[in-house]
Every structure is written in structure tokens, then in C-alpha cells.
Amino acid sequence: MSKGCDLVVNGRSVHVDADEATPLLAVLRDELNLRGTRFGCGTEQCGTCMVLIDGVPDFACTRTVESAAGKSVTTIEGLACNGALHPLQQAFLDEQAGQCGYCLSGILISAAALLERNKRPSRAEIVEALDKHLCRCGMHNRVIRAVQRASAAMAGAAA
Amino acid sequence: MISNSLPQSLIDNPLLSQWIAFDEPGRVRVGSGRVEIGQGIVTALAQIAAEELDVTFGQVNLVSGQTDFSPNEGFTSGSYSIAIGGASIRLVCAEVRSLFLERAAEKLGCKANELSIEDGRFFRAGKDTGMDYWAIAGDVALDRRASGTAPTKLPSSYRVVGKNIPRVDLPAKVAGAAFIHDIVAENVLHARVLRQPWRGARLVALDESAVRKAAKAPIEILREGNFVAFMADAEINVMRAAEAARSVARWEGGEPLPDNAGTPDWLKAQVARDRTVETGLKGRTEGKVFSARYSRPFLTYGSIGTACALAQFQDGALKVWSHTQGPAVVREWLARALSLKASQVSVFHRQGAGAYGHNTADDAAFDASFIALRHPGRTVRVQWSREDEFSGAPLSTAMAIELRAVLDHDNKPADWTIEIWSPPHAQRPGYNGNSNFAGAEALPNAPPLNEVGDVPDERGGGATRNAYAIYDLPRHRLIHHMLPKVPLRTSSLRGLGAWANVFAIESFMDELAERAGEDPVTYRLSLLSDPRPRRVVETVAQMSGWFESKTLGEGRAHGFGFARYKNIAAFAAVVVEIEVDEEICLKRVWCAADAGLVITPDGARNQIEGGIIMGASFAMKEQIRFKDGRIAAAGWDDYPILRFSEVPEIDIRLIDAPNEAALGLGETSVGPTCAAIGNAVARALGKRIRDMPLTRERIMTTLLAE
Numbered sequence A: 001m002s003k004g005c006d007l008v009v010n011g012r013s014v015h016v017d018a019d020e021a022t023p024l025l026a027v028l029r030d031e032l033n034l035r036g037t038r039f040g041c042g043t044e045q046c047g048t049c050m051v052l053i054d055g056v057p058d059f060a061c062t063r064t065v066e067s068a069a070g071k072s073v074t075t076i077e078g079l080a081c082n083g084a085l086h087p088l089q090q091a092f093l094d095e096q097a098g099q100c101g102y103c104l105s106g107i108l109i110s111a112a113a114l115l116e117r118n119k120r121p122s123r124a125e126i127v128e129a130l131d132k133h134l135c136r137c138g139m140h141n142r143v144i145r146a147v148q149r150a151s152a153a154m155a156g157a158a159a
Numbered sequence B: 001m002i003s004n005s006l007p008q009s010l011i012d013n014p015l016l017s018q019w020i021a022f023d024e025p026g027r028v029r030v031g032s033g034r035v036e037i038g039q040g041i042v043t044a045l046a047q048i049a050a051e052e053l054d055v056t057f058g059q060v061n062l063v064s065g066q067t068d069f070s071p072n073e074g075f076t077s078g079s080y081s082i083a084i085g086g087a088s089i090r091l092v093c094a095e096v097r098s099l100f101l102e103r104a105a106e107k108l109g110c111k112a113n114e115l116s117i118e119d120g121r122f123f124r125a126g127k128d129t130g131m132d133y134w135a136i137a138g139d140v141a142l143d144r145r146a147s148g149t150a151p152t153k154l155p156s157s158y159r160v161v162g163k164n165i166p167r168v169d170l171p172a173k174v175a176g177a178a179f180i181h182d183i184v185a186e187n188v189l190h191a192r193v194l195r196q197p198w199r200g201a202r203l204v205a206l207d208e209s210a211v212r213k214a215a216k217a218p219i220e221i222l223r224e225g226n227f228v229a230f231m232a233d234a235e236i237n238v239m240r241a242a243e244a245a246r247s248v249a250r251w252e253g254g255e256p257l258p259d260n261a262g263t264p265d266w267l268k269a270q271v272a273r274d275r276t277v278e279t280g281l282k283g284r285t286e287g288k289v290f291s292a293r294y295s296r297p298f299l300t301y302g303s304i305g306t307a308c309a310l311a312q313f314q315d316g317a318l319k320v321w322s323h324t325q326g327p328a329v330v331r332e333w334l335a336r337a338l339s340l341k342a343s344q345v346s347v348f349h350r351q352g353a354g355a356y357g358h359n360t361a362d363d364a365a366f367d368a369s370f371i372a373l374r375h376p377g378r379t380v381r382v383q384w385s386r387e388d389e390f391s392g393a394p395l396s397t398a399m400a401i402e403l404r405a406v407l408d409h410d411n412k413p414a415d416w417t418i419e420i421w422s423p424p425h426a427q428r429p430g431y432n433g434n435s436n437f438a439g440a441e442a443l444p445n446a447p448p449l450n451e452v453g454d455v456p457d458e459r460g461g462g463a464t465r466n467a468y469a470i471y472d473l474p475r476h477r478l479i480h481h482m483l484p485k486v487p488l489r490t491s492s493l494r495g496l497g498a499w500a501n502v503f504a505i506e507s508f509m510d511e512l513a514e515r516a517g518e519d520p521v522t523y524r525l526s527l528l529s530d531p532r533p534r535r536v537v538e539t540v541a542q543m544s545g546w547f548e549s550k551t552l553g554e555g556r557a558h559g560f561g562f563a564r565y566k567n568i569a570a571f572a573a574v575v576v577e578i579e580v581d582e583e584i585c586l587k588r589v590w591c592a593a594d595a596g597l598v599i600t601p602d603g604a605r606n607q608i609e610g611g612i613i614m615g616a617s618f619a620m621k622e623q624i625r626f627k628d629g630r631i632a633a634a635g636w637d638d639y640p641i642l643r644f645s646e647v648p649e650i651d652i653r654l655i656d657a658p659n660e661a662a663l664g665l666g667e668t669s670v671g672p673t674c675a676a677i678g679n680a681v682a683r684a685l686g687k688r689i690r691d692m693p694l695t696r697e698r699i700m701t702t703l704l705a706e
Ligand code: FES
Pocket: A038, A039, A040, A041, A042, A043, A044, A045, A046, A047, A048, A049, A050, A059, A060, A061, A062
């Protein structure tokens, strides 16, 4: 039997028991009870399962837990800092960028990674960073505006 | 005018106490059978309640879709939620406010009209009387029938309605767990169900040992007839089992679909129930005749999340958690399908991913309930795979539509015929006296399927929704070939038949305008005498600079589309700007809409914008194909929808009409968008594509057919 894996999730070291072929998504949701990362397709076609692995957005539905061993994983629950919403989360609320909201946690993760490496992305750069995410409710333009708003807010806070 | 006659929901749930209670200090509980499906309804209904009761928005606890506490309002669909559900809450709350005022006046020894209410507290001549709703709630009997006669607020005095109140459900959704999928339950048994690949398919072989091996942990297999479920303590093991079972199961019999299912030729070859509706004066039937045929394929609703349900059976009571659009109806049909009494079943609505029609939520509720009955005490959790979402969901049906006009001397239609071939657009639970749960059909001794009918015209129609053109037509003929025997669960998707009919009618209008040598918008205005729709058309023309920018250059064009959803709901006119080479690039969209009184302007824009993007996706990309008897789509790669990189910039203007009744607007922009894209493509290519979707393939064939 496998002895499980060690990884860092949202800044906390954890040991998980699941067999190493288990998708990271199942481990996050069922074993670690972090249910904001969502299942949408299981085949890297929708983006609802997006997490950061060592800061890079990746699909938790196809990554095995073994492949994340020793790495640092950030989920939507890890975006807020000391109880305060991440500027992106606040901007999504300010823009009311969501209908059903199912796509949002994955999108927020990709957007956070984008703003990490590019403080003032253009519309085209935002679109490129989010193009692997599907949103059936048609919130795309609001999401783009929310990312722009967060980027402006973060620039303002840093200045 | 905002009318005060009793809406259907209030006729069905006549007691005030079915809607409202003051059982928690400082909070008023308002029930609704309407459920949140991403459209912001819970927020909008709470706004209406707060307005009429003179309480704050935060004092309203809107309880939606819990069959034990909420009124039965059927399904949340057809843009009825605000128009009918909201109207009921408005009347109920106005009446409750009046009753409380009378009671308070009696106690204070004054007249009711000397009192006013603020934040739920009663004031006399501007002074707090120390009395509030909760203090006298015990003295006001609400077990009485709503009369619908209490005066409601004047729109000009609204404080809460018409304001942009942030959605109450959004904070949880940007932070973490928020959906039915995320419920943490005790003693969970995870289950997945193997779906029949087509209607009536018989399972002839299933290599169970291969399935158990693939599961990588002990699983239980439940087989009854063609219903097969896999169960285990961890979801991952049943996911693996179900995936393996899909590939090893062998099916025979039933009614597999041919590859050409959904094409106009195939539709016209199906058994039909025909009817003709003629209106208007018998006029000219001879003259120049112009006709054209349009079509749309089968589509799926394509929710981003998959279906999920939980069920628990204990001491004879079945509890079900579901993202169904009709908790009370599903409760009744679950009871029937499982031979229980309705009183044994409770359905609790929990949010799922956006539902744009009859999705698999009800099917999952059945799956979980059926398994729960065989595992008393456990909480059975079922979640569908993406493949099953594509292959096992109800479909939005293909349609063929022919339009024919006899033109008079000035090229205006004197005689107009629309002829439609379509299976029905409604097979939700109960619609044809069947439960219509996918799982129930797979059981031994499943009740025979009754012949299906379409939504009647009085309820907005299914295939005939928006079949009646909004223009001044002296004589109109509708020929409806309803196709009841198509072996698919064809059911409702946003707008039902409306957007295909609007695509056909509005394409045809452009074709007629072209024959007449007139500008398409000018031509339409010459057939629109009613000032209300004219204003919508003129507004979008002005927003988009329609008349100023006739030619945009090689491969680029504007296109126009207009409709009033269901002919009774909101009006929307759309102009698109596109560029075509091998593919269509949608550059910009302008939309003007008149939805009467708007409860939440920002929510209204959100809905209209979502409808535009979905309409563009329908018109340009979406199509279900068939292969080997079954639906040939396993993932999004096989069924592309509009993505971030394809979404245009969108301008929306809501026409201010606060003294008009609130009109349903969730579906209104879809059809005009499809039509505007079709018309723009025709103008850009100089050739028209009449079959949706307007894909690269079709553009190439059309261009090569020169
Ligand atoms: S669930 Fe991972 S991309 Fe869809």
C-alpha cells in the first residue's frame, strides 16, 4: 500500500493518505475538505478545477496527488489573507462578476497568477490568461472588468 | 400598468401564511417556490418584499425552494419568476402590511392611515410607537386567503426596488464552498449510475470484474433492469468504476439514432401531429411569393458543473437535496416513481451551476433517492460525469422552419405563413404524465411512456414560441408539425423554440427588405405601428450608428435582429458587428431592451448580456451530433461554446419604463442576437446561411457554392 504524500496546501504542510494516482482535485475536496475547487469535466477542458502549483495555474482534475508531492498548492480558500478578501475577490463582488458562479473560483486562481506576473495586464492579456476557462453564463466582460479593477486597486495600494 | 389581479402562484397557494411568517425576532421569512439558478432571483424577490413591507433588505429572509416551507410554484422557467412569482410576493406583502397596520391602529386607538412603517417599526406622526411587526405578530392571523386588493406601493415611491443591491449568493461563490456539490454530509455513500446510450437500450453484457478492478477499491454494484449503479465510500472509486463500465457495457435494442438526426430532411420524415392557426383577414393570396427555409440543430444546455444530488432515507422519510428548478414538482414525481406518499418526501433546493433549462438535476435526484431507499440511514451522494452530462441530458430540439410571404405592390407581406417541424420542447417531470427521470426509464417494469405534447400556445408555446412575428401582418398562418415520437428527451433550453423562430423571422425580414431594395431597419419600422417596439428598434439603431455606417469594408458588416420574447415579455433589439473570413469574428454588440419596471437594473443587464453571449454561442458554434446510435459528444472539445477570446464588447441600454409591469427578461436577448449574427453574415458574404450553427464549415461550403 502507498504511504501517501506530503504537500503544502495554502501555506500549511499536510500529509494525505490517498493513493498516488488519485487526482489532486479529489484529495483537495474530499480529504482536505477544500471544496471551492470544483469538478467540471475531468479532462482539462473547462478550468473549474484550477489551482496554483508552485505559483503556476494547473488543472487539479488531471494532476495526480503524487505529482504535487513536495510542492506548494494554492486553492481559492488560500487567496484571502488574514480574513481579508484578495483584491480580486473584492473586485469580482464590486463588479458583480458572476451569475451562477460555478466558474469563478478557477478563474480567480488564473487571474491571481496573471496579476502576480503582470501588474497591469491589457484586455488581450487578460483574455489570453483566462481563455482556458469556460463560463456558460456569459460573464466574460464583467470578469475582464473585475480583473482590471483589481489590478488598478493593487497598483493604488502599492503606490 | 402594474395590474393587481391574482397571479397564478397566488391562486395555487392562496393563504398568506404559505408565503410569509414573522417567527424570528427582527426577521421576516418570505417563501418562494422560485429558485436561484444564477439569475439573482433570490435577491430580486427579497427586494420586492422589503419594498412592500417597509422593512430593510437585510430583514428579509427569503426561503426558496424548500418543499416543507415554500409555496409550490412549479418550475423556475420561462422568465416567469419576476413577472408572476414577484407579483405574488408584492401582493402578499402589501396585504400583510395593511393587516398589521389595522391591528396596530386598533391597539393604539388611532386610524391606520395615521401610521407609517420604517424598518419594520410603526410610527405615528413621525414618532416611534414602540410597536413593530414582531410585537403584534401573534395578534394577526395570516391563515387567511390573499385578496390581492391591498394597495401596493407606487413605483415613484420605491426605495429598494430598482436599486442595485449586491447579489446575496455571490460572496460565498468567490471564496470557496457554495454549491450542492460542496455539502459535507455524515455517513456518505458515493454513487454513480451507468446511463443507457439511447432510449430503451437493453444492457446485454457488463464485465463486472473489469469494473471492480478499475475501481481500485471494493465497490458495490446495484443492478435492476437496465439501471446500474456503483457505490463506495470514496467518490474517486465510483468515478473510476463508472468510467470503466461505460467502455465495457454492451447494449442492444431500443431506438438508436441515425447520424442525420436533427437535419431538416430527418425532421420532415418523422410522424407528425399537425395543426393550422389562421388569423387576420382573408386578403391577397396571389402575387409575388417569396419563401425560405431555416433550421437549427439539437443542442445541449451545457452547464459548467455536472448534476449532483444527495438523498437520505430514514424512518420512512426521504430527504432529497437537489438543484432542481421545480422542487415541489420533483417531490411529487419522486414519490410516484418510488411508490412513496408525497408526504414522505422533502426536497431541499441547493444551488448548482447555472441551469438554462431542463438539465440533469432532476435525474440525479432520482438516482440518489432510488439508491437511498436501498441503503437506509446512509446519505447517498450522486454526481454525474461530464460524459454523462453530454450523452444523458435532455436535449433542446432541432427545428426546421419555413417562411412564405405573398407580397403586395409595395413589397410588404400581404399573406404570411410560418411552417414549423419540431419535436416538443418540454419533458420535465410530469409533463406527459411520466416522471421523465432518466433512471426511472431504465428500471424493470418502467411505466410505458405516454405520447408527449408541446407547451400550449397559451403558456407561451414550445416550438411555436415567438412563431408569431411582431410586425403588422394583415394575414397570418401558422402550420405546426409537432413530432411526438422522436425517441429523445427533447426539453426546454433557454427560450425553447423562440430563438430559432426569431432567427428565421428576422432573417426573412432582411431578405424581404433586400428584395424591396430597402434598408432592413427602415423596412421593419414600416411594419411596426406600435410606438413601444419602435422605440426599442430606434434606440439600438442610434446606439450602433446603424444609419451612419452602411458599409464597413471588405468582409465586415452590421446585422440587426429584434423580438419581443414570447410576444408578451421584454423587447430586445440587437445590432452586431462582425468580420468574416473563414470564421466569424464577433466584434461588437449593441442591445436596447424594454423590460418595463426593472427590479435590479444591474441584474437585468447581467441577464441580457449573458443571453447575448449564449445566443452568439448557439448561432455560431453549438450542435449535437450522433454517431453509433448515440450522442457523439464526450467533452467540451466535441461541443465548443463561446470562449473568452471570442466574446465581443457589449453595450446595453435599458429603456426606462417604470410605470409598466415588470416583464421577464432572462431569455429576451438570445433570439435577436442569433438573428443579428445571421443577417450580418449574409451582408458580409453576400450569401445567406439559413442553417445554424454558422460554422466555418458552412461558410466555406457557402462560399464555394458560388
Ligand atoms: S475539471 Fe479540470 S478542467 Fe474541467
